[in-house]
Amino acid sequence: MTASINHNNFLKYALIICWLITAVVGYHGFFEDHELLTVSLFNIKIPESFIFLSAIVMFLSPIIAVLTKPVTGKYLFALGVITYGIICIGDVHRITPYMIAYFSLFACFTFLKQDRHIFYTALLFTISGIYIFSGLHKFNTTFITDVAPRFYFHSLPISYDIRMGFFMAAIEVLLGILLFFKKTRKPITVILIVMHLVIMWKLSPWKHGWNYIVIPWNLIMMSSLFYIFQQSNKLRFKIGSGRSVFIGLAMVIWIIPGYSQFFYVPENISMKLYSGKTIPGYISFTEKVPQFESMDAQPKKTYMVIFLMQLSLEERGIGFNPEVVYYEKVFSRFREKYSSTNQLHLESYKKFKNELP
Template identity: 30%
Template sequence: MFPLLPVIDLPFIPDLLYSYTVYFLLFMLSATIFFPRKILMWISLILIILLVVGDQMRWQPWVYIYSLFLFLFAINIKSSLRLFYFKAILFTIYFWSGFHKLNFHFIDYIFLPFMKDVFLLHLPNYKIIGFGIPLIEIFAAMGLLFKKTQKISFLLLTTMHLVILLWVSPWGGNSNNVIIPWNLVMIGLIYFCFYSDFKKVRPELKKKYNHKIHSSILIIFFLLPSLWFIEKWPYYFSFHMYSGRGKTMSVIYEQPIIELPENFYLETKNLSSFEKHKIVNLNRWSYQELNVPIPPSLSIFKQLKNHFCNLSPNNSPHFIVYRSINYNGEYDIFTCDDLEL
């Protein structure tokens, strides 16, 4: 079983109950669709909080986004103000998602493989055009702010989501099928939020609400993803959507102490000093059991390091941390005796 990575220990909830908590949460979320009562939404939010503090592997972007929208439905605010916040959240998501893609890791590890797998195009000599994707996403986010450009932005962002859905289809070959419903939901959210009459929202805000308070909240929310650069805000809560940024970690054993399928292991490739060792691909393990990748956070890597070191004190593993998201390029090697990663 893939190790739990708790934020805080919750001894009153045994590990076995977490699976039942997940099913109960799904039931509660389904119930809110047919019976949109605030009490059901608050129960769902409490269950989500219990789940995410019990395991950081659940800190996926859709969990964060759905929780924000659920919270705004659960509190007593006017529908016009709620819509105002919804639009601000969506703008922030798409802006930072595009901004984080402005790097060569996105080009080399996301854009080029995507063009090859989906459209059978080999573009290593023209990879500079890949920067057009994040720029379009940023401009589409900016277009959501203005009534005259909202329709164009909606069409651009919808096209982007449909292409992503094509990528995770059997034709595209991407196995991360958990994001299929998420992309469909995002299309629905931008449709319902930006095809309503935006002109009625701003005047009502100015008349009935303290505009400075709400502006301050939105500014803080917009700036939070920038804290990721100094490791003070979670990777996925910063809206890294296939950005190519981040790191990956593997565990290296001379003698495996855990029975794992062969496809959980990496080839040694350029790791000549570990040719006779077993290199555990932690992301592949996580995908197989949890259907989610490991959030590329150093704090999470440290917890994994401590787990595997405590698991095998007589068979001390090594840890390889690649500086890219898919086990390529430069890397660093650590042992259990190293205090920092």
């Protein structure tokens, strides 16, 4: 019993620390608006001071909720969700898969912490769903030909081909499913932890130059897997009084991502992160714009091309919500501010670069 409590506390404080690191890394995205990149939902303009205060409440409320009694914690958790909704209305780019997953984990701690068996079941339910639907979304040509090679170790004696890409997608789905079975759970958690270490290396600024926000997200996933590993032989599946929480988790972790396999669902609420289904957005300029030269995809040419996802990650610490309507709104702002703005490109760079002057 004592060991279970200690491991529970480890995961709880790991969640809090990773949540706070996310707030720090994404400060310019969650707490502040951006002149060019901020796109409000429903064209509702919210004062920046109100966004700042809402973001403070949003990041602090779930933390206090898990540290207090459930009777108080449930109201604080609700406050955190409401304020998150407010800052997302102020800017759609604040809607991200990892924030949905964070709130799911906070919900487990807030509502289910009194019964460690129900908590363990909810954690497994959440973590496995993330892997299963993330893997299912990867069965597409773009992931196989463009994204998967970034994660592959090309120094291996086996060369990368499309079969390897399909295998990577299939293995993620399989690993998520095998988490449900007691006999396979421990080795699967070890494999998944190694996978997250590879992701952290490949997508971090040390390799492909993405953003530090991938680090706390992968750390909390590894911490959750470590907890599952440690408690696998001690805890059993149980839903009991946690039915309403499981329904909520099923909606955001299973039903919406599952529905998105067949019908349109906005990118950032359907677990499509790194799936290859993301629509890339680039802006080309007829002349160099000094402000963006550090991210120019064609530094040796007279014109300039920038990747909007990279711009958002570098300047705000959060990604760009890759919907066409938001690309178009941001492009119109660039045209107003920079006379050399040329064209919006909604395809991979290698497909349009030869068409540029």
